[in-house]
Amino acid sequence: SDEGKMYVGVDYYPEHWPEERVDQDIKLMKEAGFNLVRMAEFAWVKMEPSEGVYDFGWLDKVIDKFQQQGIKVILGTPTAVMPAWLARKYPAAMATNDDGSQIDWGGRKNNCFSDGNYRRLSERIADEMSEHFANHPNVIGWQTDNELSGPICHCQRCLANFQDWLKAKYGTLDSLNAAWGNHFWGLTLHSWQEVTFPDCEGESDWGKIANPSLCLDWKRFHTALQVDFQRDQVKVIRKNCPEDFITHNMMGLHNNVDYYKLAEDLDFVSWDNYPVWNKPEIPYGSSMAADVMRGLKQKNFWIMEQTAGPVGWGEFARNTRPGELRKICYQQLAHGADAQVWFRWRTSTAGREQYWHGLLGHDGKAGRRYEEAAQVAREYDKLSEYLTETTVKSKVAILYDYENIWATQNQPGFAGNDVQKAISRYYNALFRKGINVDFLHPDYDFSGYDLVLAPGLHIVSKELAANIEAFVEAGGVFATEYRAAVKTPTNLVYDLTLPGLLREVLGIQIPEYEAMGDFTYRMEPIEPDFKSYDATMYSDWIIPEAAQTLIGYDEWHMKDYAALTRNQFGKGHAWYLGTIVDDPAFYDQLIARLLDDAEIEPEVELPAGVEASIRQDEQHQVLFLINHTENELSIKVPENKLELISDRKTNSDFQLKPFGVGVILLDD
Numbered sequence: 001s002d003e004g005k006m007y008v009g010v011d012y013y014p015e016h017w018p019e020e021r022v023d024q025d026i027k028l029m030k031e032a033g034f035n036l037v038r039m040a041e042f043a044w045v046k047m048e049p050s051e052g053v054y055d056f057g058w059l060d061k062v063i064d065k066f067q068q069q070g071i072k073v074i075l076g077t078p079t080a081v082m083p084a085w086l087a088r089k090y091p092a093a094m095a096t097n098d099d100g101s102q103i104d105w106g107g108r109k110n111n112c113f114s115d116g117n118y119r120r121l122s123e124r125i126a127d128e129m130s131e132h133f134a135n136h137p138n139v140i141g142w143q144t145d146n147e148l149s150g151p152i153c154h155c156q157r158c159l160a161n162f163q164d165w166l167k168a169k170y171g172t173l174d175s176l177n178a179a180w181g182n183h184f185w186g187l188t189l190h191s192w193q194e195v196t197f198p199d200c201e202g203e204s205d206w207g208k209i210a211n212p213s214l215c216l217d218w219k220r221f222h223t224a225l226q227v228d229f230q231r232d233q234v235k236v237i238r239k240n241c242p243e244d245f246i247t248h249n250m251m252g253l254h255n256n257v258d259y260y261k262l263a264e265d266l267d268f269v270s271w272d273n274y275p276v277w278n279k280p281e282i283p284y285g286s287s288m289a290a291d292v293m294r295g296l297k298q299k300n301f302w303i304m305e306q307t308a309g310p311v312g313w314g315e316f317a318r319n320t321r322p323g324e325l326r327k328i329c330y331q332q333l334a335h336g337a338d339a340q341v342w343f344r345w346r347t348s349t350a351g352r353e354q355y356w357h358g359l360l361g362h363d364g365k366a367g368r369r370y371e372e373a374a375q376v377a378r379e380y381d382k383l384s385e386y387l388t389e390t391t392v393k394s395k396v397a398i399l400y401d402y403e404n405i406w407a408t409q410n411q412p413g414f415a416g417n418d419v420q421k422a423i424s425r426y427y428n429a430l431f432r433k434g435i436n437v438d439f440l441h442p443d444y445d446f447s448g449y450d451l452v453l454a455p456g457l458h459i460v461s462k463e464l465a466a467n468i469e470a471f472v473e474a475g476g477v478f479a480t481e482y483r484a485a486v487k488t489p490t491n492l493v494y495d496l497t498l499p500g501l502l503r504e505v506l507g508i509q510i511p512e513y514e515a516m517g518d519f520t521y522r523m524e525p526i527e528p529d530f531k532s533y534d535a536t537m538y539s540d541w542i543i544p545e546a547a548q549t550l551i552g553y554d555e556w557h558m559k560d561y562a563a564l565t566r567n568q569f570g571k572g573h574a575w576y577l578g579t580i581v582d583d584p585a586f587y588d589q590l591i592a593r594l595l596d597d598a599e600i601e602p603e604v605e606l607p608a609g610v611e612a613s614i615r616q617d618e619q620h621q622v623l624f625l626i627n628h629t630e631n632e633l634s635i636k637v638p639e640n641k642l643e644l645i646s647d648r649k650t651n652s653d654f655q656l657k658p659f660g661v662g663v664i665l666l667d668d
Contacts, residue, residue, distance in 0.1 A: 041076025
């Protein structure tokens with residue numbers, strides 16, 4: 001950003017307010033220390049009131065006013081809501097529901113991504129808009145569309161598109177039939193036109209229960225459509241505005257789209273963070289989402305929409321408590337956010353988001369939430385010089401893959417099986433220990449990490465299995481769990497005794513397994529480090545081959561089987577857990593052992609409810625401490641270090657107020 005300053009600002013909709021109000025808004029933003037606004041992502045009809053007729057004058061005026069106050073602008077391409085004239089003239093631009101009915105115009109995100117006219121006009125508004133603002137020095141970047149995700153259209157063009165996509169992917173029907181296992185139920189295809197829409201939710205309609213391999217490709221295709229749609233816009237913006245950055249606002253742990261693929265064409269990722277719904281609790285999810293977003297391109301991200309008050313459409317959630325808005329921002333900063341943009345500036349008096357509150361209320365008055373945001377802006381300004389080139393560097397990686405999430409959603413195997421929940425059991429334990437984590441696509445190189453975790457590793461390719469073996473052999477610590485390596489990349493089951501391709505590195509075999517429904521097994525610790533817990537939901541009947549058993553089972557028929565194993569393989573160790581434990585304390589013990597194995601030490605000992613994260617570069621190492629509780633807490637920290645917000649040196653005991661934060665420079 002400008003002179004290395006961090007960007008802080010708001011999402012702003014000048015088209016929602018009288019023109020004379022804009023000057024007052026800009027003045028308040030300037031006084032708050034904001035230096036950025038995002039605008040126009042829902043203003044298609046205002047910029048193109050009728051087909052081919054453009055009006056950017058209203059926006060020029062507003063951008064000029066921001067320029068006078070030194071506030072930069074990001075523009076959103078407005079394709080998330082098509083104008084009424086487009087839907088009227090080109091009715092096929094509207095998406096088709098799975099029952100064959102067409103969506104009526106009147107909301108947002110209701111387009112068909114295969115419709116030629118919608119695609120042409122979307123690309124054209126992005127082209128006209130980026131050409132018009134290309135020379136405006138105050139426009140520094142672009143957001144494509146808004147929260148790409150859906151709808152999943154079931155029109156005949158989408159079907160033909162899907163068939164073409166499969167043809168390009170598989171080349172011949174023979175290889176498609178083999179990849180999908182279409183010999184089953186006599187579902188062999190003899191023409192590409194015989195590919196139909198799958199019903200991937202699965203249980204409802206016996207006539208349409210879809211092949212899991214087809215369902216996985218349908219999800220991949222849905223991502224490919226959106227990537228393609230976004231790419232059209234990226235190309236014209238790059239042509240017109242080669243100096244400007246391009247980003248997109250993703251939705252954290254949302255998993256309808258493969259965000260790795262959506263991120264490829266972008267300069268960096270942004271995401272929309274709304275953690276305040278129910279009673280205040282430790283927001284593990286926002287921390288995990290931040291790390292997942294940072295993992296998409298292995299680089300820092302922006303927050304394009306940051307919670308600014310009570311949220312909701314029909315009903316709204318609770319208000320942010322004093323200090324909470326600030327704490328939410330610091331959590332993201334600590335995990336690699338380089339800009340924070342609150343959604344929204346002022347609460348709308350019209351439309352579906354009347355109850356999605358901004359920094360200002362409906363009355364447009366600057367109050368408590370505005371003051372807190374201004375405090376964040378001042379503090380970020382001060383912290384900028386220490387943080388500009390820093391990022392999070394981790395010794396622990398978690399493999400994170402949308403295809404595993406999709407395959408398990410389609411066919412969980414047992415009730416309650418959820419890949420993101422499985423990951424969070426480990427992630428939350430690392431959070432409680434104050435250990436930074438990187439999320440990686442399974443194809444990425446993870447050889448530089450000391451500990452790699454892979455819960456929910458349902459699909460395993462031969463390449464990945466070989467990489468895992470090489471990682472452990474070279475001295476890495478690897479841990480996975482139940483239902484690992486069951487499936488091939490086309491979602492067929494391997495004809496191998498589980499854990500299949502990972503059997504040697506894990507040193508176990510699993511000849512049988514079961515879903516546990518409403519009963520539990522008592523686990524029997526063999527190592528003194530572990531206590532006794534209940535195994536729930538699922539169990540692998542593990543027979544150790546080379547591995548040692550750390551936890552077994554108490555039940556008479558399970559005495560010969562292991563619940564948790566550890567295998568020495570080359571210079572490293574591979575761990576396997578064959579069940580699920582409800583008690584988070586179990587995962588705390590397991591993570592402590594894994595960190596021990598990998599020789600990873602936390603920087604500080606944390607009381608419950610405090611989060612720690614480190615950003616660093618060659619020059620600086622900055623420790624963030626965030627109190628997610630409503631109590632004052634004390635933490636032991638390194639002495640005589642500079643706390644950057646207060647400019648005071650630390651004692652060994654560091655006090656954190658309720659929702660308080662500390663930013664400690666660890667440099668010598």
